Amino acid sequence: MVFSVKGTGMDSTGIFLDVVQDLRYFFLGQLPQSALKHLTSHVSTYSRAGFTVLITGHSLGGYLAEVASSRLDLPGMSFDGPGPDTATTKHSGPKRHPDFHALRAEWDAVLGLMWPPRYNLNVPVCLMGHFGHDMPGMVEHVKGIKDYENITNRNIYSYASSDSRRRRASFHLHPNGICDDNAPCPRVLPKCANSDACLQKKWGWGSGYHCDEGSAKKWCSDESWSPDMLECCAPLCREHGYDVSLAPCKFD
Numbered sequence: 001m002v003f004s005v006k007g008t009g010m011d012s013t014g015i016f017l018d019v020v021q022d023l024r025y026f027f028l029g030q031l032p033q034s035a036l037k038h039l040t041s042h043v044s045t046y047s048r049a050g051f052t053v054l055i056t057g058h059s060l061g062g063y064l065a066e067v068a069s070s071r072l073d074l075p076g077m078s079f080d081g082p083g084p085d086t087a088t089t090k091h092s093g094p095k096r097h098p099d100f101h102a103l104r105a106e107w108d109a110v111l112g113l114m115w116p117p118r119y120n121l122n123v124p125v126c127l128m129g130h131f132g133h134d135m136p137g138m139v140e141h142v143k144g145i146k147d148y149e150n151i152t153n154r155n156i157y158s159y160a161s162s163d164s165r166r167r168r169a170s171f172h173l174h175p176n177g178i179c180d181d182n183a184p185c186p187r188v189l190p191k192c193a194n195s196d197a198c199l200q201k202k203w204g205w206g207s208g209y210h211c212d213e214g215s216a217k218k219w220c221s222d223e224s225w226s227p228d229m230l231e232c233c234a235p236l237c238r239e240h241g242y243d244v245s246l247a248p249c250k251f252d
Helices: 015-027 033-048 060-072 135-143 196-200 213-219 226-232 234-239
Strands: 002-005 054-058 076-079 100-107 125-131 171-173
Touching (some): 060 076, 213 234, 226 234
Parallel strands (some): 076 100, 125 171
């Protein structure tokens, strides 16, 4: 059972109320209590009936879906949704579900710099070459991806980083099948293995770092350094109970 949460409406009858909700949640920092109560009731009903419940939404709906996911422990996906936590507010619950994902445009004029990807609970996926906030435009752009019906994390392999220290991991979907180095994207994921050499070649690490217990405790969940750990020491992170769902490799 998939629950789809409506985003900000652009029709004349609903846009005023939706904009009011946007202002309450995003600018005044109010928790969406009424929406959560409504969603909790329906999720409980279908869960008791034996359904597996997933949740999704776009924009305002994506934000509400991510809040509900973290409070009701639901998998799902948001589309161009602001993350539930900001520098001044925390609307997320205690459960960061590893199978809730956020898909965002490469540049979104609505989210922009006010709601950066780090506000999403899990590392978001960036749809490269898509600029905008509308859902129909995103759907058409996704359809332009080669074999889009078979998208898996083999397509979500590339990290976005700053010119200096990586501030937050992000992944890219490349519609034309060409990756950052102007070469075809890899079609087969490499096997996950612990590799000190891989880690030591990464920017900011050096010869003193290894795939060991100390590194696992410090870096497997660190938002700036976990991409390198997931690439070079994924089995170690999994062994110590960290989320490895975004590791750019496959386990035996």
